Amino acid sequence: MNWTNIAINLGILLYILTILAIIYTIILENRNPVRTLAWMLVLILVPGIGLFFYIYFGMNYRKIKMFSMKGLGDFKWLQYMSEDQKQRIKKTELLKKEDMEAVKPLMTLLLNNSKALLSRNNTVEILNNGEATFSSIFKAIAKAKKYIHLEYYIIDKGELGEQLKELLIEKAKEGVEVRVIYDDVGSWKLPKRYIKEMQAAGIQIYPFLPVRFPLFTNKVNYRNHRKIVVVDGDTGFIGGLNFADRYLHGLPGIGIWRDTHLKVKGEAVTSLQVVFLFDWYFVRQELLLNKAEYLPNKKVDGNVVVQTVASGPDSDWTSIQQAYFTLINMAKKYVFISTPYFMPGETTINSLKTAAMSGVDVRIMIPYKSDSTLTHWCTRSYVEELLEAGVRVFQYRKGFNHSKVIVMDGLVSSVGTANMDIRSFEQNFEVNLIIYDRNVSRQLGSDFLNDLKGSTEISIQRWKFRPKRDKIRESLARLFAPLL
Structure with a gap:
């Protein structure tokens, strides 16, 4: 009896059973079908390395509650206050009546998905x-x-x-x-x-x-x-x-x-x-x-209304991604976005294209030069489809613009730590302030327009004829978007 062969065969059998168990788990998670199939193919076609990549990048810790805060208890006071504020939103005017009607959906969403309490004396x-x-x-x-x-x-x-x-x-x-x-x-x-x-x-x-x-x-x-x-x-x-x-x-x-x-x-x-x-x-x-x-x-002695929104693997919802999505969909006039890394995922990019095609002035500012080569080329890979939908894209040239700012209609703005990318939405612990104030939002909008003076707008006619080697780099980098 060759014990070495037996050990090898048992090792192979154990690996196969592990892969089958992981595939079974992935299927039950009901992820995006494309992602599900992609991970299944990686696990089957790239033995060893595929398992490493899944453990490293693929496990859904929001589902398995690795970062659960249950040790803190239920914090009934937070639940009570968020429920109370939801009722107050329906009855009380934190803002002017017309402004309040416009932002109620966003306020309520953030109370539901992250217990983001409203504060007004700021x-x-x-x-x-x-x-x-x-x-x-x-x-x-x-x-x-x-x-x-x-x-x-x-x-x-x-x-x-x-x-x-x-x-x-x-x-x-x-x-x-x-x-x-x-x-x-x-x-x-x-x-x-x-x-x-x-x-x-x-x-x-x-x-x-x-x-x-x-x-x-x-x-x-x-x-x-x-x-x-x-x-x-x-x-x-x-x-x-x-x-x-x-x-x-x-x-x-x-x-x-x-x-x-x-x-x-x-x-x-x-x-x-x-x-x-x-x-x-x-x-x-x-x-x-x-x-x-x-x-x-x-x-x-201030009257700025603010919601502090935290998101991460410890929460049940991708709170900041949902906030960005709602901000974009709420826009009637314009949305200004400044982000150093733009790898937003299908849902967010579709909301941007839909807003632009609906007549909203959507402008996105990205850096001309970046501190990360891979994210630079990945960000560029989204530009053409944005331009085709009528989104205006600008490249900031007076250094590196690392701001994470969204301004909607001069009414609501967001400033914080979350980039407009999958890592910030789904993997990192992030925090943003959602600011319901016309003065602050107009100032942020004015700063954005001032930054445009140090930027160049990308023309769709010229962009389509960029070097083929650039297109190849962009497409290859985009394959890594979920990992960046």
């Missing part, structure tokens, strides 16, 4: 570059008296990283509570020395979903892309800028980094705090949501 300040953003964040941190909560996808060594570390250490020595969450993949280059110095000063700093190869490679695909700062429950920050020097000084060969961040005061800061505290529970298993000092619900 002020919102738009920060349009790294210099303004980091200066404002550092000033707010320097004034902290009680606590600083900071959550970022990227914290990198360098000028900004050092300035942040020194300031946080200084505040910790003053007795201010400092809690920091950094994404373990986004902040991969963060030195251990940096972390130990902060810990030695009493700062609580922890990675989100640590990756330890080779056991947890599947977790690389589910990252915390949020950028949140909350100071004393009084001031909050959210947007596209990370703590890395390129966000302040730009990149060689590409230019200055153009981005949009928000400084928020008022009730919306409490909503940002809730997102942070949920993530804190995830990384520390420490429940702070039941402590009143962390949920002060401060009001200010």
